[in-house]
Amino acid sequence: MAVEERGILHHDCSLNNAMIWDDGDGGQGTLIDWEFTMRIVPGLKYAIGGTGTLPFMSHSLLWQLSEAVGNSVTSARSWKMKVATHSLATPPPLVLHHYHDDLESLFYLFVCICIRFRGPLGVERDLTADKSPSDVKTSFFFHPNTHKLQQQFHPYFTSLLPLANQWYELIRNKGPSSAVTFREVFDLLEMHLDLLPKDEPSPELLFARKVIAALP
DSSP, X not given: OHHHHTTXXXXXXXXXXXXXXXXXXXXXXXXXXXXXXXXXXXXXXXXXXXXXXXXXXXXXXXXXXXHHHSOTTOOHHXXXXXXXXXXXXXXXXXXXXXXXXXXXXXXXXXXXXXXHBSSTTOOBOOOOOSSOHHHHHHHHHHSOOHHHHHHHSOGGGGGGHHHHHHHHHHHXXXXXXSOOOHHXXXXXXXXXXXXXXXXXXXXXXXXXXXXXXXXX
C-alpha cells in the first residue's frame, strides 16, 4: 500500500520481477525493477510502452493495447517499430493504467506460480495457450471459472485454492466504478496466511525426500 500512498505505479508485476529471498527468519517475497516505475499523473494515461508483461497484464490493459495496435499480442517494442517505419512524429497511443491493473497482475502472478510449478524446487509445466491473452482473460472473468483453477493447480498448492477462488471472485465482482483496492487484497492475503500450516517442511527437505524416494 506504500506505493499508493506515494503515488507510484509499478506497471510490470510479473514473474520475472518477483523474487523470494531468505533473510534467515523465513522467506520474504518482493517486487524488483522499481527504477522503471512511474508516478501517477492526472488522468492516469500513459504511453503504450512500459505497460507490463503480456501474460500478466490486466484484461483492461490488453483490450486497450488491442484497440490501439490492432492485435492484443503486439508488444510495446512492436509498436515502436511500427512508428519508426512510418513517422517519428507519430505519438504513441495512451492507455489508462490504474492501481487495480497492477493488483490484477499480482493475481495472475500468484496463479501462474501455482499452475506452472510443481511445488518448491519443482519442474515447470508447459503452459502453451491457444488463444490471445485478451480473449482468455475476458472470458475468464465474464463467466464463473473457479473450477478451472481447481483443475489446473498443482496438487502441492491445493491448500491455496480457497485464496485463489476468493481473489478471483473479488476481481470478477468489481465493476468500472468500484475497483479492487490494496486494502481488500491485503486483508484477503492476511486472512489466508493465518490459515496455512506453520510447521510445513522446508523446500530443501521436500526436495531431498523426493530424491531419496526415487533411489532404487
